[in-house]
Amino acid sequence: MKTIAVYYSLNGNSHLIAERIKTTLGADTLRLEPVKSMPKQGFMKMFQGGKQALFGDMPALKPYRLDVDQYELLILGGPVWAGSPAPALMNFLQQTKFSGKKVALFCCHGGGKGRTFSKLRDALSGNTILGEIDFPNASKQDVQTLNAKLDAWLRDISTR
Numbered sequence: 686m687k688t689i690a691v692y693y694s695l696n697g698n699s700h701l702i703a704e705r706i707k708t709t710l711g712a713d714t715l716r717l718e719p720v721k722s723m724p725k726q727g728f729m730k731m732f733q734g735g736k737q738a739l740f741g742d743m744p745a746l747k748p749y750r751l752d753v754d755q756y757e758l759l760i761l762g763g764p765v766w767a768g769s770p771a772p773a774l775m776n777f778l779q780q781t782k783f784s785g786k787k788v789a790l791f792c793c794h795g796g797g798k799g800r801t802f803s804k805l806r807d808a809l810s811g812n813t814i815l816g817e818i819d820f821p822n823a824s825k826q827d828v829q830t831l832n833a834k835l836d837a838w839l840r841d842i843s844t845r
């Protein structure tokens with residue numbers, strides 16, 4: 686099943702997941718990049734990112750090329766910000782409309798995924814959601830355990 690992982694990652698956790706999806710499934714990847722870069726650390730990271738997520742701001746994304754028709758399965762993911770999907774992913778879904786696709790969702794967070802999956806599901810109506818998986822504190826997890834969890838999920842969604 687031709688697959689692409691479309692994701693945003695500020696601090697690298699979601700990137701690690703996407704890279705593993707790439708090697709395990711032979712998937713393509715598309716990393717979303719906002720035009721205006723965010724601070725990666727400290728108060729301003731939490732302040733700016735939290736403000737965007739809470740007020741529904743969607744920062745402009747650098748141009749990307751994606752022919753959704755090429756893919757049977759889209760795996761979408763990124764970090765949780767203020768209990769919601771990071772705004773870059775929501776912006777992608779607003780810019781790139783599609784329906785009738787198989788979709789699977791992942792998120793990385795520090796302990797609480799909040800309404801991330803329900804918001805993504807709402808934005809993805811008209812598609813079939815095969816599954817969702819979350820990774821708490823991914824950077825602190827043992828890589829083999831994390832990969833085993835992800836690979837089991839990928840096997841599961843690939844059979845649907």
Ligand SMILES: Cc1cc2nc3c(=O)[nH]c(=O)nc-3n(C[C@H](O)[C@H](O)[C@H](O)COP(=O)(O)O)c2cc1C
Binds near residue numbers: 730732733765797
């Ligand atoms: C602005 C901002 C808001 C965040 N809000 C939450 C949150 O509501 N719940 C949570 O568990 N983690 C929250 N986090 C932590 C990230 O979701 C977590 O560190 C995640 O693994 C980062 O993924 P990344 O490395 O792909 O960017 C927040 C991080 C940032 C920068």
